[in-house]
Amino acid sequence: MQGRAVWALALGQTLTYATLYYGFAALLPHLEAATGWTKAQLAAGPTLAFLVTAVLTPLTGRLVDRGLGGEMLVILPAVGAGGLALLTLAPTPLVWVLLWAVIGLAQSGSLYETCFAFLTRRLGDGARAAITRITLVAGLASTLAFPLGSLLGSALGGRGALLAFAVLGVVTVVPLNLWAVRVLRRSDRAGGGRAVPQPGLLARAMRQPAFWLIAAIFGAIWLNHAILITYALTLFESQGATPATAVLAASCIGPSQVIGRLALMLNEARVDNRMATRLALGSILLAAALLHLAGAAPLLIFGFAMAQGAGAGLLSILRPVLQAEKLGREGFGVVSGAIAVAPILATAAGPSVGAALLDWGGADGVIAACAALGGGGLLLGIWLTRRLQA
Missing domain, CATH: 1.20.1250.20 (MFS general substrate transporter like domains)
Structure with missing residues (x-):
């Protein structure tokens, strides 16, 4: 079961990166066409998201140290999906940019840093093999995101494709991560409970x-x-x-x-x-x-x-x-x-x-x-x- 849980996290990370990390790049031409905004105006959104991520990463790291990494891996992908859905309603470039702060919050506790820290705390010396498996699978995130973005963007337009990415995140990442976290906590080999650095x-x-x-x-x-x-x-x-x-x-x-x-x-x-x-x-x-x-x-x-x-x-x-x-x-x-x-x-x-x-x-x-x-x-x-x- 532990091995299956690691593969579930690997798939969860792949889909999280495909939607939250690569989604903007994959949909950029369609977003330009749908909104009429410039590349610079659109790109300011992901820039704010990563600034928020940078500010919050030390905090989310401390939360992992206190045994809350699993909760973040379940809750924050749902927050990110909600952020993508809200982006489809943005009426102006300013609102578009501000809504990306929600994506930044989600990224701060749902990507590699949190996932790897959670695995290290739970698996001890076995974490290296688990992390390697996850990077091998999640490395295909862009391979999924670009063709999917092209397909959905052509069929639904930029805003519709964003909504589809949001739905994909909710219905796949959240249940995968939830099951994996529960299994890994039951098989904890490294005493990954709460601790103060x-x-x-x-x-x-x-x-x-x-x-x-x-x-x-x-x-x-x-x-x-x-x-x-x-x-x-x-x-x-x-x-x-x-x-x-x-x-x-x-x-x-x-x-x-x-x-x-x-x-x-x-x-x-x-x-x-x-x-x-x-x-x-x-x-x-x-x-x-x-x-x-x-x-x-x-x-x-x-x-x-x-x-x-x-x-x-x-x-x-x-x-x-x-x-x-x-x-x-x-x-x-x-x-x-x-x-x-x-x-x-x-x-x-x-x-x-x-x-x-x-x-x-x-x-x-x-x-x-x-x-x-x-x-x-x-x-x-x-x-x-x-x-x-x-």
């Missing part, structure tokens, strides 16, 4: 250069990723791809994340953390180069999707590994929550920064900025893995 651990970690380097690396890469994912369809079409080809290429990002994670798992004995980190960061930089070259050969957008997906997929696993290696395991949860603020804020900024870059320099400006972020992340990663020791 030891004081001073976060302050000690923040005095170490490695803390800030990890935060900077993942902040840069997640800004890169947020921009490229949000405007993937727009960028692909600007490089000469047809709308259908653009949707197909965007749908390849998720499977590429899974492939990257599987490759790391199958080569753990030969690829250490240092090499894996550099390969993942190098893959992000390569992706930007391939997207630029796609202007001459549009099918290279598939190479971009493979490189971007594999790099991001690897990095989502490597962040906690690097934290444990460079900062130690004591106070892991509270330190992880603090480091997570940087990539969450970067994700918040991604839609608006991308919209500004498109207005300023078009697709070429976006690609150049993302290449700079990837290159900066790679240089910081080389520094982190070469010079700093735990």
